Amino acid sequence: MESQWTSVEKQVWTTVLALSLTLFLIIVRRGRKTSKNYRMPPGPWGFPVLARRASVVVASSSKVAEEFLKANDRVWASRPPGTVTKVLSYNCSDLICAFYGSRWRYARKIFMVELLSARRISSFQAARKQEILRAINDAITGSCSGTVPVQLDILIRRSTTNIVMRMLMNEQSLTKSPDERKISDDFHQAVKDGLQLLETFYVGDFIPWLDWVDPQGLKKKLSAVSKKCDTMWQGILDDHKRKLEAARGDQATDGSKNEEQDIVDALLTRLVDDDDGENLTEVEMKALIMNIIFAGTDTTSSTLQALLGELLRNPGIMEKAQAEMDSVVGRKRLVEDEILGYEIPAGTTLFVNLHAIHRDPALYERPLDFYPERFLGSEKDVHGFDFDLLPFGAGRRMCPGKGLALAVVLYIVALFIQTCDLRLPENLKPEDLTDLIALRRNSLLQALVNPRIPKDLVMF
Numbered sequence: 001m002e003s004q005w006t007s008v009e010k011q012v013w014t015t016v017l018a019l020s021l022t023l024f025l026i027i028v029r030r031g032r033k034t035s036k037n038y039r040m041p042p043g044p045w046g047f048p049v050l051a052r053r054a055s056v057v058v059a060s061s062s063k064v065a066e067e068f069l070k071a072n073d074r075v076w077a078s079r080p081p082g083t084v085t086k087v088l089s090y091n092c093s094d095l096i097c098a099f100y101g102s103r104w105r106y107a108r109k110i111f112m113v114e115l116l117s118a119r120r121i122s123s124f125q126a127a128r129k130q131e132i133l134r135a136i137n138d139a140i141t142g143s144c145s146g147t148v149p150v151q152l153d154i155l156i157r158r159s160t161t162n163i164v165m166r167m168l169m170n171e172q173s174l175t176k177s178p179d180e181r182k183i184s185d186d187f188h189q190a191v192k193d194g195l196q197l198l199e200t201f202y203v204g205d206f207i208p209w210l211d212w213v214d215p216q217g218l219k220k221k222l223s224a225v226s227k228k229c230d231t232m233w234q235g236i237l238d239d240h241k242r243k244l245e246a247a248r249g250d251q252a253t254d255g256s257k258n259e260e261q262d263i264v265d266a267l268l269t270r271l272v273d274d275d276d277g278e279n280l281t282e283v284e285m286k287a288l289i290m291n292i293i294f295a296g297t298d299t300t301s302s303t304l305q306a307l308l309g310e311l312l313r314n315p316g317i318m319e320k321a322q323a324e325m326d327s328v329v330g331r332k333r334l335v336e337d338e339i340l341g342y343e344i345p346a347g348t349t350l351f352v353n354l355h356a357i358h359r360d361p362a363l364y365e366r367p368l369d370f371y372p373e374r375f376l377g378s379e380k381d382v383h384g385f386d387f388d389l390l391p392f393g394a395g396r397r398m399c400p401g402k403g404l405a406l407a408v409v410l411y412i413v414a415l416f417i418q419t420c421d422l423r424l425p426e427n428l429k430p431e432d433l434t435d436l437i438a439l440r441r442n443s444l445l446q447a448l449v450n451p452r453i454p455k456d457l458v459m460f
């Protein structure tokens with residue numbers, strides 16, 4: 001009787017059944033293959049059962065990427081959703097997973113014109129600076145004049161999460177008290193759990209008839225994570241609705257103006273003020289909030305961790321960058337966003353990306369080395385026109401958070417370079433810090449931190 005089977009027995013029988021069905025399909029597949037020969041691009045031998053469902057073409061050179069993203073951009077403008085993306089995006093009601101079409105165009109317009117407009121990014125400049133200085137402050141204090149290693153990855157991650165959360169919710173720093181630190185960490189945990197699920201290879205996505213097996217127990221985990229996330233996004237929306245109502249009441253009675261709108265205010269106001277006949281449902285709003293948190297925090301934080309990791313491994317390059325900073329800005333005032341934009345062209349000198357194109361020896365001399373000077377005097381930029389440098393993608397689905405990401409990444413790195421001497425602690429060797437992004441090696445980015453400018457410029 002089934003109820004008497006142990007879980008081991010169940011697993012054995014499930015595996016036997018799966019293998020038998022697989023064998024059967026291999027034969028069917030082989031039979032079909034001879035009847036139609038596709039002229040596929042070169043690649044490794046495909047496992048027939050998988051190949052039938054999941055034909056994958058990988059563009060690993062800039063020429064092929066250009067062919068896909070420029071000449072045939074429209075054809076590739078939809079992203080096929082998997083089980084995890086479908087659930088977390090409320091069945092593709094967001095921007096990242098939305099199928100290319102009128103709803104995607106509408107969401108993209110809201111994202112670009114309202115949520116992440118240049119005006120909004122610049123209106124949160126002071127908040128960004130405050131959060132970044134807080135991280136530097138914590139690094140300097142925690143390191144006790146460069147004697148105690150500090151966990152730079154945690155400080156960077158908190159700082160980038162807070163920057164996005166403050167733009168989203170206009171909250172004062174989320175890390176002031178232990179409780180607020182917990183809020184920031186809760187959001188980070190939700191993102192981490194979600195990303196972990198997104199990175200999991202889910203058998204059912206590639207072999208749908210094996211969906212019921214779910215050997216990783218993914219559906220149970222997914223249900224728990226999506227419930228937790230939904231409660232968070234709903235909480236953010238409800239808080240804002242209450243505040244907006246109260247503000248409208250105040251305005252009606254004393255004529256007072258609203259303070260600077262945050263992103264959720266903009267979403268909700270859009271719902272009320274919409275004049276082009278379209279609007280967002282509450283579910284779509286939650287999906288967009290999820291996009292900003294998921295796409296906006298970990299990306300920026302892991303880019304920064306890799307960048308600071310490379311600077312720690314390459315003290316010679318760090319010294320050069322510091323000398324340049326000293327000659328341009330000096331040590332008596334802090335580098336500003338605008339000065340940075342002028343002196344260091346957006347993204348070109350400091351961005352490191354680990355994608356295959358960016359390691360192509362035909363495009364880059366010493367592709368595996370951290371060698372930012374390669375971009376000095378180069379015309380390449382990261383705005384999606386140079387197909388050998390595409391950290392934000394290209395074409396219609398190109399990253400709409402590029403402006404914010406560049407503002408945050410460049411400013412944090414510039415401030416760290418200007419204000420701190422960073423050294424590896426004895427327990428870490430330079431080779432421990434390779435491929436920090438690709439390998440997602442947490443808790444490794446430690447440094448001894450010494451201030452190199454008057455302390456009162458960064459301490460508060």
Ligand code: HEM
Pocket residue numbers: 095096097108164291292293295296297299300303390391392393394395396397398399400401402404405409
């Ligand atoms: C260093 C930081 C970042 C990197 C490297 C990055 C990279 C990317 C890439 C490669 C894509 C796919 C582009 C394509 O398919 O051609 C993308 C899409 C996207 N990114 Fe970013 N991103 C970053 C930061 C951000 C930020 C800060 C936000 C928002 C706050 C954001 C929001 C999005 C969204 C919503 C999409 C999907 C757009 C669509 O499908 O229309 N990203 N990003």
